[in-house]
Amino acid sequence: xxxxxxxxxxxxxxxxxxxxxxxxxxxxxxxxxxxxxxxxxxxxxxxxxxxxxxxxxxxxxxxxxxxxxxxxxxxxxxxxxxxxxxxxxxxxxxxxxxxxxxxxxxxxxxxxxxxxxxxxxxxxxxxxxxxxxxxxxxxxxxxxxxxxxxxxxxxxxxxxxxxxxxxxxxxxxxxxxxxxxxxxxxxxxxxxxxxxxxxxxxxxxxxxxxxxxxxxxxxxxxxxxxxxxxxxxxxxxxxxxxxxxxxxxxxxxxxxxxxxxxxxxxxxxxxxxxxxxxxxxxxxxxxxxxxxxxxxxxxxxxxxxxxxxxxxxxxxxxxxxxxxxxxxxxxxxxxxxxxxxxxxxxxxxxxxxxxxxxxxxxxxxxxxxxxxxxxxxxxxxxxxxxxxxxxxxxxxxxx
Amino acid sequence: xxxxxxxxxxxxxxxxxxxxxxxxxxxxxxxxxxxxxxxxxxxxxxxxxxxxxxxxxxxxxxxxxxxxxxxxxxxxxxxxxxxxxxxxxxx
Numbered sequence: 256x257x258x259x260x261x262x263x264x265x266x267x268x269x270x271x272x273x274x275x276x277x278x279x280x281x282x283x284x285x286x287x288x289x290x291x292x293x294x295x296x297x298x299x300x301x302x303x304x305x306x307x308x309x310x311x312x313x314x315x316x317x318x319x320x321x322x323x324x325x326x327x328x329x330x331x332x333x334x335x336x337x338x339x340x341x342x343x344x345x346x347x348x349x350x351x352x353x354x355x356x357x358x359x360x361x362x363x364x365x366x367x368x369x370x371x372x373x374x375x376x377x378x379x380x381x382x383x384x385x386x387x388x389x390x391x392x393x394x395x396x397x398x399x400x401x402x403x404x405x406x407x408x409x410x411x412x413x414x415x416x417x418x419x420x421x422x423x424x425x426x427x428x429x430x431x432x433x434x435x436x437x438x439x440x441x442x443x444x445x446x447x448x449x450x451x452x453x454x455x456x457x458x459x460x461x462x463x464x465x466x467x468x469x470x471x472x473x474x475x476x477x478x479x480x481x482x483x484x485x486x487x488x489x490x491x492x493x494x495x496x497x498x499x500x501x502x503x504x505x506x507x508x509x510x511x512x513x514x515x516x517x518x519x520x521x522x523x524x525x526x527x528x529x530x531x532x533x534x535x536x537x538x539x540x541x542x543x544x545x546x547x548x549x550x551x552x553x554x555x556x557x558x559x560x561x562x563x564x565x566x567x568x569x570x571x572x573x574x575x576x577x578x579x580x581x582x583x584x585x586x587x588x589x590x591x592x593x594x595x596x597x598x599x600x601x602x603x604x605x606x607x608x609x610x611x612x613x614x615x616x617x618x619x620x621x622x623x624x625x626x627x628x629x630x631x632x633x634x635x636x637x638x639x640x641x642x643x644x645x646x647x648x649x650x651x652x653x654x
Numbered sequence: 655x656x657x658x659x660x661x662x663x664x665x666x667x668x669x670x671x672x673x674x675x676x677x678x679x680x681x682x683x684x685x686x687x688x689x690x691x692x693x694x695x696x697x698x699x700x701x702x703x704x705x706x707x708x709x710x711x712x713x714x715x716x717x718x719x720x721x722x723x724x725x726x727x728x729x730x731x732x733x734x735x736x737x738x739x740x741x742x743x744x745x
Binding site: 303305306307308329335339392393394395396397400417418419420421422423425440441442443444445456458463489491493496500501502503504505593 | 661662663666672707708709711713716717718721736738739740741742743744745
């Protein structure tokens with residue numbers, strides 16, 4: 256799993272090439288030789304080499320952070336390139352870990368990158384984090400956010416937090432000694448499915464750049480021990496209004512993990528806490544037998560066969576109109592998820608309904624709603640139009 | 655009148671508004687006016703017992719109402735009420 260290299264000795268000098276490289280820092284009184292050596296001796300763990308990790312990794316490398324751990328198990332794909340600027344077109348298909356490490360070492364060969372080719376889990380988090388001074392959270396889901404928070408609180412490591420949604424971002428520092436943690440801000444996660452992922456909700460490509468750079472800035476300030484950090488402040492950014500706001504953040508003395516009498520002393524099952532299935536226990540759609548159909552689900556192959564046979568059912572696409580313009584499955588009627596409640600009258604509750612979206616998340620929600628509304632026979636199309644493109648019609652563009 | 659700022663994830667339940675001006679003497683009253691105006695928001699903001707959901711924070715100006723008087727926090731004309739839900743995106 257971890258490709259850990261031995262911890263370098265504490266550096267007390269910079270060589271001639273490094274002095275030249277960092278000259279604009281060295282002539283800044285707030286950094287200077289002392290600060291640059293702090294950066295060189297700093298150990299920062301970046302969890303996620305995606306949208307937030309991309310600017311973070313590049314700039315922290317350029318700034319002279321001497322040792323960075325990167326945790327990621329994903330592979331670069333074309334949809335990443337709109338925002339994950341640490342990866343290039345030539346990197347599509349490569350591990351993000353390798354691509355990111357190459358980019359960072361290309362910028363700065365005077366650093367070490369530790370690669371962790373794994374998802375961060377309750378089993379490995381403490382082990383991975385313990386060797387670093389600061390953790391930067393660039394992940395994309397609630398279970399991992401709570402996991403990193405709790406691990407940082409337990410290990411007393413500051414967690415430089417950033418998160419994004421469409422045009423909005425949030426940033427702060429959690430788990431700084433005496434400061435608040437993520438659970439102080441949000442004691443519990445939203446129910447699964449309420450907040451769409453970037454893959455389903457979309458994200459402005461430059462947004463993670465802005466938020467990732469705020470995280471990088473805070474990381475450098477923590478290392479240097481200068482300035483006023485975001486500890487105790489939640490910074491909100493709205494790219495559309497181009498407005499920053501900040502809210503006060505307090506440590507909750509009754510917080511179960513960082514409060515005065517904590518009840519959580521070790522890492523828990525964060526998938527269970529967030530009410531979502533553990534990805535390692537879910538059978539990927541691709542591994543199910545082609546032609547799969549149950550009372551509640553149908554795959555692309557079975558759907559195609561039924562469409563070809565002319566079976567009678569109502570076929571609904573619950574994506575947004577702008578997505579429908581990109582690609583659609585012939586025969587599907589567009590009713591965006593948000594409109595389903597008010598347009599439910601257009602559907603017959605006694606005739607079978609098959610619902611699809613992009614990858615299957617929103618359609619599952621629509622299915623739940625229809626069943627609660629008294630529809631007798633509702634099936635979710637597994638994998639959505641993405642699976643249709645993969646298995647049935649490759650001319651349908653993926654997005 | 656107080657200004658209520660509606661975050662991106664909830665705008666779909668508020669006729670796409672990013673802010674609205676509403677009257678009310680307390681946070682509870684302003685939020686009641688809000689959910690009266692946009693009934694779809696009620697389920698997003700409140701649980702079945704009518705309490706604010708724990709992944710939705712409400713701030714009066716820059717302060718978390720949990721550390722003021724919660725729902726009973728007085729709201730003055732010109733105050734800003736922000737609804738700040740939990741978001742997790744990052745890649």
